[in-house]
Amino acid sequence: MQHLKPPAGCTPCRSTWSYLRSRYLADVPAGAISITMIAAGVGIAPRTQRVHLTVLVEAGHVDMDRRTPLHPVTPPLPPPTTPGRWAATVTLPCDTCRRVLTVVAELAGADWTTRGITRTDLAQYARMTPKTWTAHVKHLEKAQILRTEADSCRADDGRWDGSRPDRYVLLSGSTFDALLTTTGTQAGARWFENAAHELLTDVAPWATGSKLLPSDRQALLRRVAGHMEYGHYPRDVLRRMIARRTIRPHHGITDAYALLISLLPPPMATYTPSMGEVTGVVGRRTLCLTCEHPHEDPAMPEGVMCAACARTSTPAF
Structure with a gap:
C-alpha cells in the first residue's frame, strides 16, 4: 500500500492543515467550519480549497469529515535531477x-x-x-x-x-537510511500501515474485510497507523482499546469507520504511560472521556471512551 503525500512545496496544503489545527485546538466543532471559512483563512478560492482538502484527505493528513486534522503535513523532498x-x-x-x-x-x-x-x-x-x-x-x-x-x-x-x-x-521516491535485509522490516509510514493491518486483522477483522470499500479500509489503516507513528501508541495499548467492543461474526456493521474512531483516542493525541506502567504498581483508574466514570481496565490510558459510551456513540448495526 502506497502512503500518498501532498506535493512537495504545496503551501496551500500546509496552510490548510494549520488552519484546521487552530480550529481544532480552539474546540470549534467540525460542522461549524465551512469551505468559505477555510478558503478565507488560507487566502485561496473556495473551489481551489476543495481540491487541496481532497489531497489532504487522500494523503491521510485530514479525517474523512474533511475538517479534522490528523497529523502534520511533511511533504517529501523533490528527487534529484539525475x-x-x-x-x-x-x-x-x-x-x-x-x-x-x-x-x-x-x-x-x-x-x-x-x-x-x-x-x-x-x-x-x-x-x-x-x-x-x-x-x-x-x-x-x-x-x-x-x-x-x-x-x-x-x-x-x-x-x-x-x-x-x-x-x-x-524508485527515486523511496529514500531509506539503511538497507534492512535481515528482518525484512520496511521503514517509514509503510511499516506502520503494515503493523496496523496486522493489528486490525487480529483484533477487529470487520475493519479489514472484503465488504468494506477500499477507500474506507485504507482510511481505517491510516487512522491506526497515525496513532502508532505520530502519537507513539504501543500496539498493545491500541489492541486493548479496540478489543473493548466485541462484534459477533453474523452482525453487519453500518459504519466501520465511525465504530473504530469511537474506540481510538482523539486525533493528534499523544500517548502518556500511566503510573502503573512505569512503576508496575496499579494506582488510580483513568476516567472515561465522556461519562467520566473509571475504566474497567486499570491499564486504559487517558482520553478514550469506555465501552458503554462507545456503544451508544456509534451508529446501530
Whole structure:
C-alpha cells in the first residue's frame, strides 16, 4: 500500500492543515467550519480549497469529515535531477549493493530505467558474477530502492528477437537510511500501515474485510497507523482499546469507520504511560472521556471512551 503525500512545496496544503489545527485546538466543532471559512483563512478560492482538502484527505493528513486534522503535513523532498545524484544519497551498508545501484544509475535513461541491457552485461560492468548480481538486486528490491520488470527485446518489425533482458527501475521516491535485509522490516509510514493491518486483522477483522470499500479500509489503516507513528501508541495499548467492543461474526456493521474512531483516542493525541506502567504498581483508574466514570481496565490510558459510551456513540448495526 502506497502512503500518498501532498506535493512537495504545496503551501496551500500546509496552510490548510494549520488552519484546521487552530480550529481544532480552539474546540470549534467540525460542522461549524465551512469551505468559505477555510478558503478565507488560507487566502485561496473556495473551489481551489476543495481540491487541496481532497489531497489532504487522500494523503491521510485530514479525517474523512474533511475538517479534522490528523497529523502534520511533511511533504517529501523533490528527487534529484539525475539517477546518479539520487543513488549517491542512498546509504547502503553493503558495498556490493552499492556497486549494483551505481551501475544501474549510470546506465539508466531519462525515465530512470535500464532497457535492452542483459543481466550478464550489467554484472560484467559491476565486476561480479550474474548469480551475485541477482542476489544483491533482491536485497535492493526488498528495501524498495530498485524494481525489476520483464522487458521484451523485439526487432524492428515487432517480432520477438533474442532474449528478454530485465528492466531495472530506480524508485527515486523511496529514500531509506539503511538497507534492512535481515528482518525484512520496511521503514517509514509503510511499516506502520503494515503493523496496523496486522493489528486490525487480529483484533477487529470487520475493519479489514472484503465488504468494506477500499477507500474506507485504507482510511481505517491510516487512522491506526497515525496513532502508532505520530502519537507513539504501543500496539498493545491500541489492541486493548479496540478489543473493548466485541462484534459477533453474523452482525453487519453500518459504519466501520465511525465504530473504530469511537474506540481510538482523539486525533493528534499523544500517548502518556500511566503510573502503573512505569512503576508496575496499579494506582488510580483513568476516567472515561465522556461519562467520566473509571475504566474497567486499570491499564486504559487517558482520553478514550469506555465501552458503554462507545456503544451508544456509534451508529446501530
